[in-house]
Amino acid sequence: VRLLSAHRAKGLEWELVVVASVQEGQWPDVRLRSDLLHVAELGPRGRIEGLNHADLLAEERRLMYVACTRARSALVVSAVAERVEGGLQASRFLAELGQDVRAMPARSASPMSAEGLIAALREAAQAPTQVGPDGSPDPEVEVLRGAAIQRLAALAVRARESGPLGPMAAADPVRWWGAQPLTGAGVPVAEGSVPLAGSVSEGSLASDGSAAPGDGTPGPSTPRPLRLSPSAVAALRDCPLRWFLDRRVGAGNPSGGAAVVGLVVHAVAEAIARGDVAPDEREIRPFVDEIWASVPFPAHYQRVHERQRVDDMITALLAWDASTGRSVAATELTFNLPVPGAPRPVHVSGSIDRVDRAEDGSLHVVDFKTGRTAASAAATAEHPQLGIYQLAIRLGALDVTDPVHLGQAELVHLADRFTSGMPKVRIQAPLDDGWTWVNDLIVDAARLADGPDYPARPNGHCKSCAFRFMCPAQSPPASRPLTATPGPAAAEPPAETERVSAPATAESAAEERPVPASEPAEPEPAEPAPGDPAPAPGEPADGDAGSSADPATPPSGPARPARPAARKRPANPDAPVQQPLWGEDL
Numbered sequence: 001v002r003l004l005s006a007h008r009a010k011g012l013e014w015e016l017v018v019v020a021s022v023q024e025g026q027w028p029d030v031r032l033r034s035d036l037l038h039v040a041e042l043g044p045r046g047r048i049e050g051l052n053h054a055d056l057l058a059e060e061r062r063l064m065y066v067a068c069t070r071a072r073s074a075l076v077v078s079a080v081a082e083r084v085e086g087g088l089q090a091s092r093f094l095a096e097l098g099q100d101v102r103a104m105p106a107r108s109a110s111p112m113s114a115e116g117l118i119a120a121l122r123e124a125a126q127a128p129t130q131v132g133p134d135g136s137p138d139p140e141v142e143v144l145r146g147a148a149i150q151r152l153a154a155l156a157v158r159a160r161e162s163g164p165l166g167p168m169a170a171a172d173p174v175r176w177w178g179a180q181p182l183t184g185a186g187v188p189v190a191e192g193s194v195p196l197a198g199s200v201s202e203g204s205l206a207s208d209g210s211a212a213p214g215d216g217t218p219g220p221s222t223p224r225p226l227r228l229s230p231s232a233v234a235a236l237r238d239c240p241l242r243w244f245l246d247r248r249v250g251a252g253n254p255s256g257g258a259a260v261v262g263l264v265v266h267a268v269a270e271a272i273a274r275g276d277v278a279p280d281e282r283e284i285r286p287f288v289d290e291i292w293a294s295v296p297f298p299a300h301y302q303r304v305h306e307r308q309r310v311d312d313m314i315t316a317l318l319a320w321d322a323s324t325g326r327s328v329a330a331t332e333l334t335f336n337l338p339v340p341g342a343p344r345p346v347h348v349s350g351s352i353d354r355v356d357r358a359e360d361g362s363l364h365v366v367d368f369k370t371g372r373t374a375a376s377a378a379a380t381a382e383h384p385q386l387g388i389y390q391l392a393i394r395l396g397a398l399d400v401t402d403p404v405h406l407g408q409a410e411l412v413h414l415a416d417r418f419t420s421g422m423p424k425v426r427i428q429a430p431l432d433d434g435w436t437w438v439n440d441l442i443v444d445a446a447r448l449a450d451g452p453d454y455p456a457r458p459n460g461h462c463k464s465c466a467f468r469f470m471c472p473a474q475s476p477p478a479s480r481p482l483t484a485t486p487g488p489a490a491a492e493p494p495a496e497t498e499r500v501s502a503p504a505t506a507e508s509a510a511e512e513r514p515v516p517a518s519e520p521a522e523p524e525p526a527e528p529a530p531g532d533p534a535p536a537p538g539e540p541a542d543g544d545a546g547s548s549a550d551p552a553t554p555p556s557g558p559a560r561p562a563r564p565a566a567r568k569r570p571a572n573p574d575a576p577v578q579q580p581l582w583g584e585d586l
Helices: 055-066 092-097 114-125 141-163 230-238 240-246 255-272 283-293 301-323 376-382 384-394 436-448 506-510
Strands: 012-019 071-077 226-228 327-338 346-357 363-369 409-415 422-426 496-498 515-517
Touching: 012 055, 012 230, 012 283, 055 071, 055 092, 055 141, 114 141, 114 376, 141 496, 226 230, 226 436, 230 240, 230 384, 230 436, 230 506, 255 301, 255 327, 283 301, 301 422, 327 422, 346 384, 346 436, 363 384, 376 422, 384 422, 384 436
Parallel strands: 012 071, 226 346, 363 409
Antiparallel strands: 327 346, 346 363, 409 422, 496 515
């Protein structure tokens, strides 16, 4: 079962599709979208009219059409209609489906989700003791408490088997707030590692809530497998602190338009490899149009610009595909394989964009990239994702009968192209047999994922990191103050220095510097007046008497008094001081 939005369902199909919660006011949502600068009204040739109520309704209707046409055999559309005034009502789109709407009776107040069931069981397990007239506990409450504890223990076992993202993950007591002691350096922090103290298993709690002997479930001596994705291994190698804050805490920036463009291009690449779409731009365009109609953009010019990027990358994809001379062995190949030789069980799971077979039978791993800049040859040689994909093929991710013979792995940068239109391709050498640098990389990533220390490692992605202003590795320079609003005391310059008068030109402004109060300002040489004779060789110019060999001998010719020294401007304690900010984005 896949649970996703209508936008994410574009280009996909299933035998049965359920479109739930089609409520009036939510679908269609015809509230006018706007912002402070009205960027949606910026067109290629000036201002365009923004979307009105009718346009928004038509766009919502197209999105409803996309959702309903994902079904091959059966479609179920549901909504809630409350009888109270102002309650939820079914959407007007239900009447446009051309089918009779069948009313269903309301369900009971029993939990409708796994979280609701677990919450009800925890409430029953922790219910206060009811004392009868004779002072003994109420037997009905105690029987209910024991049954709730037994069911929670059974669900906790299923939660550990399904992993931290499973539907019953909330039943594991290690996820309950305040139920476990504080962790220390000896206990891994990462989910899916050694269970924390106090974890329960099926049959480990008696009906009265006391601990019972275990039944052989994993304990501290039998650690559970740690599951990592290729992107997680790469993130742990680059900066463990960023990985922890982004993946574990969930404090990173949400995906933007670039991620949507990447999904569309990868969907086209998969359709071409599977044969669903012919490698012809005329046939691919309607396929992209169907997907693109349901992709939201804040402004029209962004939609046009990103669509042009998609078309250019598809053209580069077709040119590269025609030049390889290889056949497609697999596309979007998923794998979940254990890594042998690690000190603790580690599973690596992911999806390979494409695997090609050459004429000599060698298998070539292909990873499509939609970023604007291609990776360097040195970075590709130790690219974590390519290396893990090769290791997965070698460990049996591709079901083949012949022995696996790895060819080169490729990064195909569809957005970074040569003048001929061909994408830039970066090559990684085939992975050797036995223990390789990829195994070392996975073992090191598993050690870092366990915690509890997550060091910050400066790298080439620091400027775009969402956590750079709180990163301990990005301390500000000592010459740059952190604040831009100094108080009155900070506005006054130090007593031992003063600043010379403001220069009149940009060139002299670059030479402006503090001058100590004890050091007199040097007078500027006087310019010769019109008609004054030029100084003879070896004689000082007017106003430069200090360079004369004999100070007592006056210079020949009519003398012109030297220009007075620039007066020092007295310090003004009330004048604002412009101080630089730390960081380029502040």
